[in-house]
Amino acid sequence: MFAFLLPFENAILECRMTYIVTDNCIRCKYTDCVEVCPVDCFYEGENFLVIHPDECIDCGVCEPECPAEAIKPDTEPGLDKWLKINADYAKIWPNITVKKDPMPEAKEMDGVDGKFEQFFSEKPGSGD
Numbered sequence: 001m002f003a004f005l006l007p008f009e010n011a012i013l014e015c016r017m018t019y020i021v022t023d024n025c026i027r028c029k030y031t032d033c034v035e036v037c038p039v040d041c042f043y044e045g046e047n048f049l050v051i052h053p054d055e056c057i058d059c060g061v062c063e064p065e066c067p068a069e070a071i072k073p074d075t076e077p078g079l080d081k082w083l084k085i086n087a088d089y090a091k092i093w094p095n096i097t098v099k100k101d102p103m104p105e106a107k108e109m110d111g112v113d114g115k116f117e118q119f120f121s122e123k124p125g126s127g128d
């Protein structure tokens with residue numbers, strides 16, 4: 001999370017930016033991303049990872065590491081749903097900082113449409 005404050009008369013405007021994980025991570029979960037994060041802000045579900053928006057420092061180094069191209073800056077339009085999913089599950093899933101094997105079906109699932117509706121699991125992963 002990158003935050004800065006802008007004085008505007010007596011009001012304080014806080015502007016937050018973060019990277020988030022989106023649909024194509026589901027049932028791929030390659031975990032290449034976790035190894036490069038300088039602040040260890042990835043959290044692991046059973047078949048998906050999320051980024052904690054309040055911990056992400058918006059450095060962007062994880063985005064090109066994702067083989068599934070699932071990591072996006074939340075400044076891209078239409079990602080409000082994914083920002084909420086990342087924020088909600090980062091609070092309850094375990095932290096992951098070490099790469100592990102991808103899901104067995106990762107290759108077949110890469111690029112499948114509508115993974116969230118079909119396959120998203122609320123169950124936590126095992127973390128580190």
Ligand code: SF4
Pocket residue numbers: 021024025026028029030031032033034048049065066067068069070071
């Ligand atoms: S590298 Fe991409 S697909 Fe793999 S766990 Fe990270 S976000 Fe998910």
Ligand code: SF4
Pocket residue numbers: 001019036037038039040041042051055056057058059060061062063
């Ligand atoms: S690598 Fe950087 S952009 Fe990606 S989750 Fe970590 S702090 Fe955020």
